[in-house]
Amino acid sequence: MDLQLNGHVAVIVGGASGIGRAIAQAFAAEGANVAILDRSSAATEVAADLSQTYGIQTWSRIVDVTQFADLEAAAATLVQECSRCDHVVYAAGIGSGKFGFPFWNLSPADWPKNIEVNLLGAVHAAHAFREAICQSPHGTLLFLSSVAGQIGSQTDPPYSAAKAGVINFAQCAAKDLAPYGVRVNTICPGMIKTPLNQSVYEAWATQQPADQRLDYDTWATRKIEQIVPLKRWQQPEDIAAMSVFLASPRCKNVTGQTINVDGGFVMHW
Numbered sequence: 409m410d411l412q413l414n415g416h417v418a419v420i421v422g423g424a425s426g427i428g429r430a431i432a433q434a435f436a437a438e439g440a441n442v443a444i445l446d447r448s449s450a451a452t453e454v455a456a457d458l459s460q461t462y463g464i465q466t467w468s469r470i471v472d473v474t475q476f477a478d479l480e481a482a483a484a485t486l487v488q489e490c491s492r493c494d495h496v497v498y499a500a501g502i503g504s505g506k507f508g509f510p511f512w513n514l515s516p517a518d519w520p521k522n523i524e525v526n527l528l529g530a531v532h533a534a535h536a537f538r539e540a541i542c543q544s545p546h547g548t549l550l551f552l553s554s555v556a557g558q559i560g561s562q563t564d565p566p567y568s569a570a571k572a573g574v575i576n577f578a579q580c581a582a583k584d585l586a587p588y589g590v591r592v593n594t595i596c597p598g599m600i601k602t603p604l605n606q607s608v609y610e611a612w613a614t615q616q617p618a619d620q621r622l623d624y625d626t627w628a629t630r631k632i633e634q635i636v637p638l639k640r641w642q643q644p645e646d647i648a649a650m651s652v653f654l655a656s657p658r659c660k661n662v663t664g665q666t667i668n669v670d671g672g673f674v675m676h677w
Contacts, residue, residue, distance in 0.1 A: 413435065416494040416655075419442075419483075431497055436461070441464045449470060479535075493541055552597065555596045609627055
């Protein structure tokens, strides 16, 4: 299927690993030129690999999403170098690294960093690239949230609250940017094998008595069987496929939506 993204410029914030990297690759496979923004120096390597593999133009910038000045500067230089910016995907995210059953297992001090990266980082990206995507006839803005932001997951309350905020902010942004023809949507992944998911397991495991502690694969398999109707992992490529579809003209009337790619997870609730 030709998604008509050839020659577009897509900026992936948090594109050096995990779901963000899969999204960057999906855009590249559609012929889009890609900019990777990430706090990791791996952004440079990922960009070079995509350029060599798909024959596209790529750029990379090392940024701290909690610092608006970083994203603002990156946006300014990228727009100057690329001459355009059509799609921005905010895929950066962190967990608290602690297990939140109950919420007082965490302290208020565990909240700020989570909010700064997961929610304020998304706000920073929207502000930094707003003008550029408004000038594009194809402008889209996509945020990665989580099913945790829809169901008030107790696993990590700061993460859940921040991701709920992302969904709400995306709806506000969709209304504000609609007069400029820019579409704004949110994807909520379900159970995906990523470092973030691994950290959730590790936080859980530390709370368990030694004789009740499960290895990661057993823990995850049991959780999927219990709460995912399709009873399988979601893959980063599943999120990436939806991301490029939402960026394409085939979704020209889709904005302000929250799309679950979760194997039916939310139906469990």
